[in-house]
Amino acid sequence: MKKIGILGGGQLGRMLLQSAINYPVETYLMENDATAPAAHLCHHFTKGDITQFDAVYAFGKGLDAITIEIENVNLEALEQLAAEGVKVYPHPTALKIIKDKVKQKLFYQTHQIPTSEFVVTESTADLQQHLAFLPAVHKIGNGGYDGKGVQILKQASDFEKGFDTPSVLEKMVDIKQEIAIIIAVGNTGQTAIYPPVDMVFDPSLNLLSYQICPAQIPEKVFWKAEAIAINVVKKLNSPGVFAVEMFTDVHGNVLVNEIAPRVHNSGHHTIEGNFSSQFDMLWRIMLDYPLGNTANISPTALVNLLGDEGYSGPAQYEGLNDVLNMDNVFVHLYGKKETKPGRKMGHVTIMSHEKQELLHKVNQIKHSLFVRSA
Amino acid sequence: MKKIGILGGGQLGRMLLQSAINYPVETYLMENDATAPAAHLCHHFTKGDITQFDAVYAFGKGLDAITIEIENVNLEALEQLAAEGVKVYPHPTALKIIKDKVKQKLFYQTHQIPTSEFVVTESTADLQQHLAFLPAVHKIGNGGYDGKGVQILKQASDFEKGFDTPSVLEKMVDIKQEIAIIIAVGNTGQTAIYPPVDMVFDPSLNLLSYQICPAQIPEKVFWKAEAIAINVVKKLNSPGVFAVEMFTDVHGNVLVNEIAPRVHNSGHHTIEGNFSSQFDMLWRIMLDYPLGNTANISPTALVNLLGDEGYSGPAQYEGLNDVLNMDNVFVHLYGKKETKPGRKMGHVTIMSHEKQELLHKVNQIKHSLFVRSA
Numbered sequence: 001m002k003k004i005g006i007l008g009g010g011q012l013g014r015m016l017l018q019s020a021i022n023y024p025v026e027t028y029l030m031e032n033d034a035t036a037p038a039a040h041l042c043h044h045f046t047k048g049d050i051t052q053f054d055a056v057y058a059f060g061k062g063l064d065a066i067t068i069e070i071e072n073v074n075l076e077a078l079e080q081l082a083a084e085g086v087k088v089y090p091h092p093t094a095l096k097i098i099k100d101k102v103k104q105k106l107f108y109q110t111h112q113i114p115t116s117e118f119v120v121t122e123s124t125a126d127l128q129q130h131l132a133f134l135p136a137v138h139k140i141g142n143g144g145y146d147g148k149g150v151q152i153l154k155q156a157s158d159f160e161k162g163f164d165t166p167s168v169l170e171k172m173v174d175i176k177q178e179i180a181i182i183i184a185v186g187n188t189g190q191t192a193i194y195p196p197v198d199m200v201f202d203p204s205l206n207l208l209s210y211q212i213c214p215a216q217i218p219e220k221v222f223w224k225a226e227a228i229a230i231n232v233v234k235k236l237n238s239p240g241v242f243a244v245e246m247f248t249d250v251h252g253n254v255l256v257n258e259i260a261p262r263v264h265n266s267g268h269h270t271i272e273g274n275f276s277s278q279f280d281m282l283w284r285i286m287l288d289y290p291l292g293n294t295a296n297i298s299p300t301a302l303v304n305l306l307g308d309e310g311y312s313g314p315a316q317y318e319g320l321n322d323v324l325n326m327d328n329v330f331v332h333l334y335g336k337k338e339t340k341p342g343r344k345m346g347h348v349t350i351m352s353h354e355k356q357e358l359l360h361k362v363n364q365i366k367h368s369l370f371v372r373s374a
Numbered sequence: 375m376k377k378i379g380i381l382g383g384g385q386l387g388r389m390l391l392q393s394a395i396n397y398p399v400e401t402y403l404m405e406n407d408a409t410a411p412a413a414h415l416c417h418h419f420t421k422g423d424i425t426q427f428d429a430v431y432a433f434g435k436g437l438d439a440i441t442i443e444i445e446n447v448n449l450e451a452l453e454q455l456a457a458e459g460v461k462v463y464p465h466p467t468a469l470k471i472i473k474d475k476v477k478q479k480l481f482y483q484t485h486q487i488p489t490s491e492f493v494v495t496e497s498t499a500d501l502q503q504h505l506a507f508l509p510a511v512h513k514i515g516n517g518g519y520d521g522k523g524v525q526i527l528k529q530a531s532d533f534e535k536g537f538d539t540p541s542v543l544e545k546m547v548d549i550k551q552e553i554a555i556i557i558a559v560g561n562t563g564q565t566a567i568y569p570p571v572d573m574v575f576d577p578s579l580n581l582l583s584y585q586i587c588p589a590q591i592p593e594k595v596f597w598k599a600e601a602i603a604i605n606v607v608k609k610l611n612s613p614g615v616f617a618v619e620m621f622t623d624v625h626g627n628v629l630v631n632e633i634a635p636r637v638h639n640s641g642h643h644t645i646e647g648n649f650s651s652q653f654d655m656l657w658r659i660m661l662d663y664p665l666g667n668t669a670n671i672s673p674t675a676l677v678n679l680l681g682d683e684g685y686s687g688p689a690q691y692e693g694l695n696d697v698l699n700m701d702n703v704f705v706h707l708y709g710k711k712e713t714k715p716g717r718k719m720g721h722v723t724i725m726s727h728e729k730q731e732l733l734h735k736v737n738q739i740k741h742s743l744f745v746r747s748a
Contacts, residue, residue, distance in 0.1 A: 001709075014395060021392045021415065022706050024689070040417045041395065275702055275725075284698065293701045297671065297725070315398070324658065327667045328649055335375070335398045351649075351671070 001026045004286055005059060005066040006038070007050040011334040011344060012069035012263050013038030015271065019279035023287060030059045037334045038069075053077045060086050065286045067240070068262055071099045072143060087187075089286055090261035091238035098236075098261045102141040105168045108256055111235045114228060115256045116247070117171040124164040131156055133169055141166040173255060177248045179215045180266035181229040184281045184291055185239045192281065192291040194274065196225055197266050199245070210362045212301045212355075213269050217248065224254045232259060241282045243267060265304065269349050272330050273300035298351045301358040303365045305346040307339035313373030315339040322368045326361060328352055338373075345371040375400045378660050379433060379440040380412070381424040385708040385718060386443035386637050387412030389645065393653035397661060404433045411708045412443075427451045434460050439660045441614070442636055445473045446517060461561075463660055464635035465612035472610075472635045476515040479542045482630055485609045488602060489630045490621070491545040498538040505530055507543055515540040547629060551622045553589045554640035555603040558655045558665055559613045566655065566665040568648065570599055571640050573619070584677045584736045586729075587643050588670065591622065598628045606633060615656045617641060639678065643723050646704050647674035672725045675732040677739045679720040681713035687747030689713040696742045700735060702726055712747075719745040 001024050006013045009031030017038055020027055029042040032049055039045055048055035050070075056077035060066045065087040066078070078092040090098075097107045108115040121127040127138065134156075140149035140163045151161040153169070162169075178201060182194040198215035217225070229244040236242070236259070243264030245257040267278035276284070276292020284292055307315070314337060323331060333346040348369070350361045375398050380387045383405030391412055394401055403416040406423050413419055422429035424444075430451035434440045439461040440452070452466040464472075471481045482489040495501040501512070508530075514523035514537045525535040527543070536543075552575060556568040572589035591599070603618040610616070610633070617638030619631040641652035650658070650666020658666050681689070688711060698705060707720035722743070724735045 001711075018392055018395045021388060021709075022704075024691075024707050024709050027414075040401075041415055043414045275704075290695055290699045292698070295701070317398075321664055324666070325664045327669070330396075330649075332396050333398050335395075337375075 002064040002287060003028060003062070005030065005063045006042070006069060007056065007059075007066065007073045008069035009033065009036030009038040010069055011037050011346075014041060014334060015268070015332070016067075016069065016263060016279050016282065017041035019277060020283055022280070023283055023289075025283065025287060028059070028063060030055065035337065037336060050074065057081065060088075065089060067282065067286065068095070070145070071095065071261070072145065075099065087286070089238075089282065090236070090240035090242070094236040094238035094240070094261050098259050100141050101139045101144065101168050101258075102166050104259065105170070107235070111231070113232055113235070113256055114254060116173045118168045121162070121167050121169050124159065124162050127162045127167075127169065128156075128159050130169055133171060134158075135172040137170045137172060138162045139168050139170065141168070173247050174249050175247045176250050177215070177217065178245065178257070179217060179225060179248060180211075180243055180245045180264070181225060182264065182267040182270065182278050182294075183229055183233045183242050183244065184278075184285060184294070185233050185242065186285055186291050187239045187288060189234075189239075190291060191230060191233065192276075192294050193226060193230065194267065194270060194278070194294045195296055196222065197269070199266060210301055210303045210366070211266060211269065212299070212358060213273060214296065214299060216355075218252065221248050221252055221254060224252075228254055228256060232256060236261070239285055241267075241278050241285070265344075265347075268332070268347050269300040269302040271332075272349050272351055273297055298353060299355070299358065301350045301352075301362050303348045303350075303362055304344060305333070305348065305369060305371055307341050307343035307345055308370045308372050309341045311372040312340045313338060315345060316372055316374060318370045318372055319368040323348060323365055326350075326364070329361060329365070339371045343371075376438040376661060377402060377436070379404065379437045380416070380443060381405075381430065381433075381440065381447045382443035383407065383410030383412040384443055385411050385720075388415060388708060389642070389706075390441075390443065390637060390653050390656065391415035393651060394657055396654070397657055397663075399657065399661060402433070402437060404429065409711065411710060424448065431455065439463060441656065441660065442469070444519070445469065445635070446519065449473065461660070463612075463656065464610070464614035464616070468610040468612035468614070468635050472633050474515045475513045475518065475542050475632075476540050478633065479544070481609070485605070487606055487609070487630055488628060490547045492542045495536070495541050495543050498533065498536050501536045501541075501543065502530075502533050504543055507545060508532075509546040511544045511546060512536045513542050513544065515542070547621050548623050549621045550624050551589070551591065552619065552631070553591065553599060553622060554585075554617055554619045554638070555599060556638065556641040556644065556652050556668075557603055557607045557616050557618065558652075558659060558668070559607050559616065560659055560665050561613045561662060563608075563613075564665060565604060565607065566650075566668050567600060567604065568641065568644060568652070568668045569670055570596065571643070573640060584675060584740070585640060585643065586673070586675045586732060587647060588673060590729075592626065595622050595626055595628060598626075602628055602630060606630060610635070613659055615641075615652050615659070639718075639721075642706070642721050643674040643676040644668075645706075646723050646725055647671055672727060673729070673732065675724045675726075675736050677722045677724075677736055678718060679707070679722065679743060679745055681715050681717035681719055682744045682746050683715045685746040686714045687712060689719060690746055690748060692744040692746055693742040697722060697739055700724075700738070703735060703739070713745045717745075
């Protein structure tokens with residue numbers, strides 16, 4: 001059996017290992033927290049810091065392949081492992097580009113991939129030169145995640161919220177829709193593309209509120225988005241699973257917002273909604289099997305379960321029975337012992353061929369299920 | 375989080391733990407083989423003999439609930455645990471009846487549940503009194519499993535194949551179809567019934583060849599089978615998931631063949647084919663959540679992958695890429711290192727609304743995928 005390692009033990013690792021159960025593979029996982037959501041689901045658990053060279057190198061040495069569930073890992077160790085013949089998903093050259101939002105934006109520019117206008121800022125002093133560029137979004141180059149490391153700057157007085165480290169300042173786009181496309185790239189460059197997803201964000205938390213697949217977008221926008229997404233992953237030149245997040249505007253333009261070089265929240269609905277889920281797909285790639293079928297079994301909607309505002313401590317799920325009583329609904333709880341405001345604690349997928357039913361149940365779930373503490 | 379234990383670490387435990395990943399639950403597993411299919415997927419693994427009182431009692435003490443993936447467990451320890459307040463699925467009183475094929479047959483008789491005619495035999499000497507009863511099937515009372523402990527007796531010369539221990543001799547039924555119904559029973563006695571499954575057996579191995587859900591049976595037979603299956607589990611008076619295997623004959627009669635008081639091979643298609651799988655359902659019961667939705671998402675067929683004749687040793691999957699290339703097909707390999715003839719190594723589920731497509735792909739899979747050794 002092939003030996004395959006995962007760096008990080010959160011919900012993405014958890015769902016990856018859930019999917020690995022269908023295949024003959026010996027699984028390894030490294031994570032600092034031995035009680036993390038994925039820690040108990042592998043053959044071999046290593047407690048270690050995924051940002052440290054020595055830890056990552058020692059973990060990966062001797063494995064057939066290694067993947068990540070978060071970008072914030074030690075890149076140099078992955079480069080060393082790749083040089084020594086361990087297959088790394090995504091390839092470190094792609095991870096290096098994506099991990100740093102400054103490099104990511106310059107990559108789009110180099111390859112003429114449509115994206116919002118931007119300037120690179122080195123410091124807050126530098127940032128203040130760009131008053132004329134506002135309103136804009138300031139994104140930290142390294143270390144941002146899940147809405148952290150992002151600030152909206154509308155006027156001069158907002159500059160104090162900016163980052164005093166290399167960052168990008170992106171011109172505010174008049175967004176009509178946010179969509180995401182999951183794409184799989186095999187070891188010989190073959191691709192498989194999932195139907196696009198409509199992402200509806202909560203503006204205050206800058207976190208996904210719910211998503212619907214397939215996205216309702218005009219045909220022209222659909223073709224444009226697919227072509228751009230394929231182009232992005234081709235230029236990254238790496239096998240793996242990628243999420244390409246895009247904006248559409250009222251003129252039918254499509255702009256790349258961000259790429260994730262891994263399984264992604266915007267693909268969680270594929271567990272029930274598609275013949276091959278994003279997690280299944282990554283195992284197929286890493287085990288050198290054929291790519292899976294990305295077609296929808298049914299349209300889906302997905303609601304993230306976030307820790308409710310004002311509650312920190314041992315997690316309790318209020319209203320869970322109501323949601324488990326719904327007929328075509330799938331509950332995924334990540335088994336995190338502690339909740340805190342905005343923490344991703346689970347998600348719920350709804351399957352239906354009726355869009356009204358999807359939206360109705362999204363609403364029901366958002367108003368009945370809460371993650372709180374005693 | 376509730377602490378729930380599983381006795382046995384084979385593929386049923388593996389798929390149970392795969393399903394547990396959706397819920398907050400602390401999982402325990404006891405199994406003698408630390409490399410068994412399910413052994414690495416729990417929070418707490420105990421190496422131990424599930425047929426020994428002390429091992430099972432020590433394992434179960436302190437858990438909230440305990441379940442089994444095989445009937446051959448220490449019943450007395452489960453009785454003791456139940457008496458001390460551990461919830462046992464199925465209840466030991468039900469397990470005691472089902473575990474022993476003699477008791478099981480007498481249970482049907484007591485409750486006027488239709489089943490084939492039978493006599494109880496205490497020994498081979500006793501057996502030979504029943505020549506007029508042939509052709510018949512001799513089933514060992516205790517310890518039979520997956521076609522072992524079953525002999526077809528057609529004539530006097532076959533008596534030497536019979537069992538010299540308490541057994542049942544069942545009159546041969548003129549079988550039209552073999553069907554199975556999975557039923558879930560909640561903690562307060564509420565039931566949820568899955569659509570029936572057509573089971574097509576390999577006559578030489580007495581093992582399932584393939585199955586199709588929903589079964590194509592006349593409406594009257596359908597209602598009769600459902601009514602009988604519900605009656606059986608009501609009389610067993612235990613929460614849990616049950617598989618009721620039945621024969622139908624050319625006259626439209628339905629006879630109960632056997633019950634399994636646990637998740638069962640005849641329910642594996644529910645992982646993809648139904649909104650709540652049999653595995654999901656058992657967790658819902660053990661975690662005291664509402665029962666799930668048993669409706670089909672789509673009709674399915676299922677092929678078991680058995681170790682090919684003539685091969686014993688490290689497992690290799692010949693033709694796997696061909697099957698992974700099929701569009702609406704789901705491969706489940708159980709991660710067993712060693713194959714041997716007839717060993718259950720995995721299964722493949724096919725989803726389609728077209729019966730011809732289901733049968734066509736069953737055939738393709740049976741002729742292209744083989745578990746062999748080097």
